[in-house]
Amino acid sequence: MNILHLDAGLFGDHSVSRIVGKAVVEQLLAAHPGARVIHRDLAIAAPAHLTGALLTTPVDQAEGATKAEQELTDALIAELFAADTIVIGAPMYNFSIPTQLKAWFDRVLKAGTTFKYTETGPVGLAGGRRVIIASSRGGQYGDNSPMDFQEPYLKALLGFIGLTDIAVVRSEGSAMGDEARKAGIEQALAAVARLQVAAAA
Numbered sequence: 001m002n003i004l005h006l007d008a009g010l011f012g013d014h015s016v017s018r019i020v021g022k023a024v025v026e027q028l029l030a031a032h033p034g035a036r037v038i039h040r041d042l043a044i045a046a047p048a049h050l051t052g053a054l055l056t057t058p059v060d061q062a063e064g065a066t067k068a069e070q071e072l073t074d075a076l077i078a079e080l081f082a083a084d085t086i087v088i089g090a091p092m093y094n095f096s097i098p099t100q101l102k103a104w105f106d107r108v109l110k111a112g113t114t115f116k117y118t119e120t121g122p123v124g125l126a127g128g129r130r131v132i133i134a135s136s137r138g139g140q141y142g143d144n145s146p147m148d149f150q151e152p153y154l155k156a157l158l159g160f161i162g163l164t165d166i167a168v169v170r171s172e173g174s175a176m177g178d179e180a181r182k183a184g185i186e187q188a189l190a191a192v193a194r195l196q197v198a199a200a201a
């Protein structure tokens with residue numbers, strides 16, 4: 001079993017999405033001791049913004065930085081395809097996701113590779129993998145908030161490339177005082193303990 005673990009929280013061990021995402025990975029490893037984990041810390045090394053050169057230079061003509069960035073895109077997509085389960089630590093920033101995580105999606109949503117357009121519309125090509133999102137928010141939104149452009153957006157991005165088996169473990173209230181933060185983390189960790197990890201092989 002291969003696990004791809006993405007982190008985007010900016011506050012190291014204090015990041016709730018890191019605490020909860022790590023618990024998810026530990027739960028997976030307990031059920032699948034031989035599993036291989038690739039950890040991409042996007043807060044430390046985010047993919048660069050897209051450029052015209054990166055997107056349009058033919059692979060056999062790319063040089064220098066453009067070639068390196070194209071190789072990074074290929075590596076990120078290879079990690080995605082190699083994964084059986086993808087764990088995403090995803091804070092809510094300004095009602096959406098951190099720019100570092102968006103930069104990862106900008107690389108892996110690639111026409112002809114992870115999705116294609118057909119006469120009947122787009123088709124995802126990266127399905128057959130499970131995704132577990134450790135979602136963290138400073139406030140409290142619950143389900144179906146009109147201000148939530150984080151979890152629905154993540155589901156839309158993932159669904160577009162065929163990833164529809166998505167579980168969200170959510171922690172809320174991290175900016176609402178110590179007690180609310182602690183309660184939010186405990187609630188999320190309880191949800192992690194309930195995840196059906198044995199079925200993820």
Ligand SMILES: Cc1cc2nc3c(=O)[nH]c(=O)nc-3n(C[C@H](O)[C@H](O)[C@H](O)COP(=O)(O)O)c2cc1C
Binds near residue numbers: 010014090175
């Ligand atoms: C730049 C920035 C923007 C944020 N925007 C929101 C927001 O729109 N809504 C919210 O509830 N919390 C917001 N927060 C609070 C974070 O969602 C909260 O601190 C969360 O726990 C961060 O994730 P982490 O603990 O995994 O690092 C924001 C925090 C930062 C640093």
